[in-house]
């Protein structure tokens with residue numbers, strides 16, 4: 008048994024509350040408040056729960072006529088299996104009989120005459136049962152507090168940042184460490200959710216962003232994200248591209264274009280055969296797109312090994328180049344090993360790297 012003491016400190020700040028003095032009844036507290044409607048009843052109970060570390064479930068509600076709503080402590084047996092039938096070992100069902108009844112009275116001349124509180128606009132009558140069958144503010148009770156949406160959103164942000172289940176849990180504990188009331192916060196189920204809850208949130212977050220792990224839904228979500236990305240990028244680039252084409256026309260009309268110049272540009276554009284090459288073209292205004300067609304990559308060889316090769320010997324097993332060297336291709340600058348010729352030209356003679364030097 009545990010008694011929840013009702014004082015002004017535990018009552019919601021956003022309402023005007025007045026505790027009705029009662030001399031003999033310690034099990035029940037009556038509070039008068041300026042609650043006007045059903046939404047305000049919800050708001051009141053939520054804030055009261057947050058302040059007292061309790062949680063209240065709706066038991067019955069009558070929104071029409073006499074506005075009345077009954078709440079029971081979430082450790083009550085309402086909608087729960089019996090403690091003995093609970094196979095998971097820890098039960099929330101403590102058969103707690105604490106309840107809160109909130110009623111909003113009509114503000115009429117007759118009620119004002121009978122009830123002095125209504126004269127002061129305190130139409131709400133809140134009857135709070137103070138006796139709980141379980142402990143209050145202990146670790147074993149606090150861990151049952153239901154999670155709230157703010158903490159859930161925090162975890163969704165952690166997942167967005169690339170954290171997994173265990174990592175986000177650890178990170179969250181670190182953030183709690185920086186706040187006051189560390190011990191109480193760690194014990195509270197609403198502030199420090201269990202790994203099971205985090206796993207459930209992670210599954211929710213995952214299916215929201217990536218769809219189910221298998222099946223048709225998975226592909227649908229990926230396709231949707233892909234299409235969104237592509238259309239988004241195209242939309243931003245389209246107008247810029249039109250601008251460029253317009254500028255090209257303007258320049259052509261203004262300065263005229265030579266056949267060779269246009270031909271070269273045309274050649275370069277036609278050499279582009281992949282997205283990567285097109286991006287390179289855009290970023291380098293075409294200078295990095297080779298006019299010669301180069302395919303494949305070669306295994307790297309030591310530079311000295313290349314230097315020792317005879318002129319016109321290509322790398323690896325490629326065919327020997329025939330015909331005129333292409334424009335821009337480096338002609339071999341290798342020094343000749345010909346003593347007689349070099350004496351005539353007054354140049355240094357090359358040294359062979361073979362065994363004869």
Ligand SMILES: [Zn+2]
Nearest residue numbers: 080082103139
């Ligand atoms: Zn209770």
